[in-house]
Amino acid sequence: MPLFFEAAAAGGVPIIKALREAFVANHIRSMHGIINGTSNYILTRMTQAKLGFEEALKEAQAAGYAEADPTLDINGWDAAHKAIILASLAYGFWVNAADIHVEGIQNVTAADIEFAEKLGYKIKLLAVIKSDESCTENCPVEVRVHPTLVPESHVLASVNGVFNAIAVHGDVVGETLFYGRGAGQDATASAVISDLAEAAVALEIPRPNFGFVPHGLYGKCKPICEVITPYYLRLSVVDRPGVLALITGILSEERIGISSVIQPEAHEEEIVPLVLMLHTASQAQMDSAVSKIGALECVKRPPQVLRVETFS
Amino acid sequence: MPLFFEAAAAGGVPIIKALREAFVANHIRSMHGIINGTSNYILTRMTQAKLGFEEALKEAQAAGYAEADPTLDINGWDAAHKAIILASLAYGFWVNAADIHVEGIQNVTAADIEFAEKLGYKIKLLAVIKSDESCTENCPVEVRVHPTLVPESHVLASVNGVFNAIAVHGDVVGETLFYGRGAGQDATASAVISDLAEAAVALEIPRPNFGFVPHGLYGKCKPICEVITPYYLRLSVVDRPGVLALITGILSEERIGISSVIQPEAHEEEIVPLVLMLHTASQAQMDSAVSKIGALECVKRPPQVLRVETFS
Numbered sequence: 009m010p011l012f013f014e015a016a017a018a019g020g021v022p023i024i025k026a027l028r029e030a031f032v033a034n035h036i037r038s039m040h041g042i043i044n045g046t047s048n049y050i051l052t053r054m055t056q057a058k059l060g061f062e063e064a065l066k067e068a069q070a071a072g073y074a075e076a077d078p079t080l081d082i083n084g085w086d087a088a089h090k091a092i093i094l095a096s097l098a099y100g101f102w103v104n105a106a107d108i109h110v111e112g113i114q115n116v117t118a119a120d121i122e123f124a125e126k127l128g129y130k131i132k133l134l135a136v137i138k139s140d141e142s143c144t145e146n147c148p149v150e151v152r153v154h155p156t157l158v159p160e161s162h163v164l165a166s167v168n169g170v171f172n173a174i175a176v177h178g179d180v181v182g183e184t185l186f187y188g189r190g191a192g193q194d195a196t197a198s199a200v201i202s203d204l205a206e207a208a209v210a211l212e213i214p215r216p217n218f219g220f221v222p223h224g225l226y227g228k229c230k231p232i233c234e235v236i237t238p239y240y241l242r243l244s245v246v247d248r249p250g251v252l253a254l255i256t257g258i259l260s261e262e263r264i265g266i267s268s269v270i271q272p273e274a275h276e277e278e279i280v281p282l283v284l285m286l287h288t289a290s291q292a293q294m295d296s297a298v299s300k301i302g303a304l305e306c307v308k309r310p311p312q313v314l315r316v317e318t319f320s
Numbered sequence: 321m322p323l324f325f326e327a328a329a330a331g332g333v334p335i336i337k338a339l340r341e342a343f344v345a346n347h348i349r350s351m352h353g354i355i356n357g358t359s360n361y362i363l364t365r366m367t368q369a370k371l372g373f374e375e376a377l378k379e380a381q382a383a384g385y386a387e388a389d390p391t392l393d394i395n396g397w398d399a400a401h402k403a404i405i406l407a408s409l410a411y412g413f414w415v416n417a418a419d420i421h422v423e424g425i426q427n428v429t430a431a432d433i434e435f436a437e438k439l440g441y442k443i444k445l446l447a448v449i450k451s452d453e454s455c456t457e458n459c460p461v462e463v464r465v466h467p468t469l470v471p472e473s474h475v476l477a478s479v480n481g482v483f484n485a486i487a488v489h490g491d492v493v494g495e496t497l498f499y500g501r502g503a504g505q506d507a508t509a510s511a512v513i514s515d516l517a518e519a520a521v522a523l524e525i526p527r528p529n530f531g532f533v534p535h536g537l538y539g540k541c542k543p544i545c546e547v548i549t550p551y552y553l554r555l556s557v558v559d560r561p562g563v564l565a566l567i568t569g570i571l572s573e574e575r576i577g578i579s580s581v582i583q584p585e586a587h588e589e590e591i592v593p594l595v596l597m598l599h600t601a602s603q604a605q606m607d608s609a610v611s612k613i614g615a616l617e618c619v620k621r622p623p624q625v626l627r628v629e630t631f632s
Contacts, residue, residue, distance in 0.1 A: 014342070020493035022334075022342030030326070030334030033513030163499070166475060171495075181332035181510035183483075184500035187475070188493060198493035201345030 101227030
């Protein structure tokens with residue numbers, strides 16, 4: 009018997025049907041999804057009402073958008089479970105949860121959201137699923153979930169509140185986007201009832217499980233240390249001459265280029281923020297640079313490192 | 321045998337599958353679609369590069385986005401044909417082309433686009449399909465295609481170039497949106513190949529034509545004279561005292577409220593634009609008001625009348 013699970017990712021948005029049926033002609037180059045409504049609600053409220061994380065989480069709980077125990081929403085694993093389903097449908101092998109990279113939104117601060125806005129970005133919890141275009145077969149697939157700086161001009165930056173959206177780039181169809189409610193009893197019911205209708209047809213007239221992922225197919229995920237993205241780096245540094253030179257020196261040693269620097273005017277505070285937008289680097293390069301930078305005497309708190317998605 | 325026609329509306333965007341299968345649980349409250357890429361390209365270029373209509377059309381033809389004879393794109397009928405398909409799938413009866421209201425973009429001017437922007441709107445060729453919520457059965461359906469002022473904050477205002485997008489509001493699923501390429505050989509191929517895959521399954525294992533619209537079902541379209549929307553009215557008037565009083569007097573007689581007025585500073589020109597944003601009115605009310613206003617001695621050119629969509 010076929011198995012139907014449309015409500016398992018993005019609620020009422022028929023993304024599973026799209027991947028199983030509508031896009032059969034396509035090799036999926038990438039998917040970028042906002043697929044956890046709770047974390048999107050929290051980030052939206054932090055952005056629009058300038059709330060802190062804890063305050064926004066409490067509001068989400070009061071509004072019934074977050075569970076009493078919101079752990080899986082906040083730590084990225086609810087989005088990761090859905091990303092695993094979407095990646096498995098797109099690439100035809102079951103992705104192992106242990107092979108993907110997952111970060112939640114619990115460490116995103118109001119300061120990060122404000123600096124991101126100054127730089128022309130919104131911070132979103134993004135599921136990113138990508139395969140290398142140049143690689144034709146058995147190509148490792150990137151599957152990762154993390155808070156991400158999304159350029160304001162991209163439509164995903166405008167997806168607010170509890171809404172979900174998934175941008176799917178197929179090699180034949182090009183750019184597409186699906187948007188709607190990812191949770192709530194009604195949106196979920198819409199998906200479940202469409203599954204029931206298909207199951208009813210399948211009961212009367214057995215049909216093959218069109219677009220289902222067979223078990224045992226070969227495929228693998230790209231290790232996160234090889235994933236290359238631009239980065240946002242926010243440091244808390246002592247306000248004195250020479251600090252920027254020390255930090256840029258370390259980045260230069262690791263061959264990481266800098267695209268912009270924000271160093272707000274110090275108002276007689278001893279510790280000031282320093283924000284750097286970095287060109288593409290591997291996680292391995294970043295880990296090495298950040299550990300050296302974090303060990304500097306002039307760097308007073310653990311560095312904040314967020315990935316940037318350019319959609320290029 | 322089932323009939324498959326996914327490429328018939330919105331090219332690579334699986335909107336037909338969504339209506340036939342994914343949204344079976346829903347009564348469709350409304351659809352708002354940008355479903356003609358050529359006219360969207362022209363309006364986008366008029367907006368972004370401040371081109372005139374003729375200039376933008378020539379550019380679209382040079383870029384291969386418009387046919388040598390672009391009549392059906394420009395006069396709204398290509399979008400209307402697709403709106404008929406979408407409305408028929410949503411409401412279960414075949415909509416008659418003679419019963420719907422269709423206007424093209426040929427009379428939209430650079431001035432309209434500029435005034436719309438000042439007022440917080442983009443002008444889009446929109447297919448609007450709507451059923452009255454309060455009416456439960458045999459409710460007349462609105463089907464209309466016309467250049468429309470779309471609030472900048474709505475995601476459809478950001479759909480640019482040859483891209484298509486359809487916002488579908490279902491009573492169960494809530495707001496959804498589908499976005500992608502509406503034309504071009506690749507996007508069309510993606511849709512056709514998905515149809516071929518379904519047809520291949522249907523050949524081996526006959527299945528009923530799930531979600532197909534049976535002929536002969538009862539249904540009717542709401543006459544356009546009964547359709548109620550807000551309006552944008554641009555007049556070319558003689559620059560002298562008392563003109564605004566005359567015009568607002570006529571609107572008041574027809575019980576049409578005014579939400580804002582733009583009367584740019586006159587620079588010693590005799591004929592100046594006067595733009596009024598009007599509260600909701602029926603087409604019948606507007607026709608009557610516009611014919612009286614157009615007959616005024618102080619109104620020097622035929623009034624420009626465009627509908628506004630509020631998505632409320």
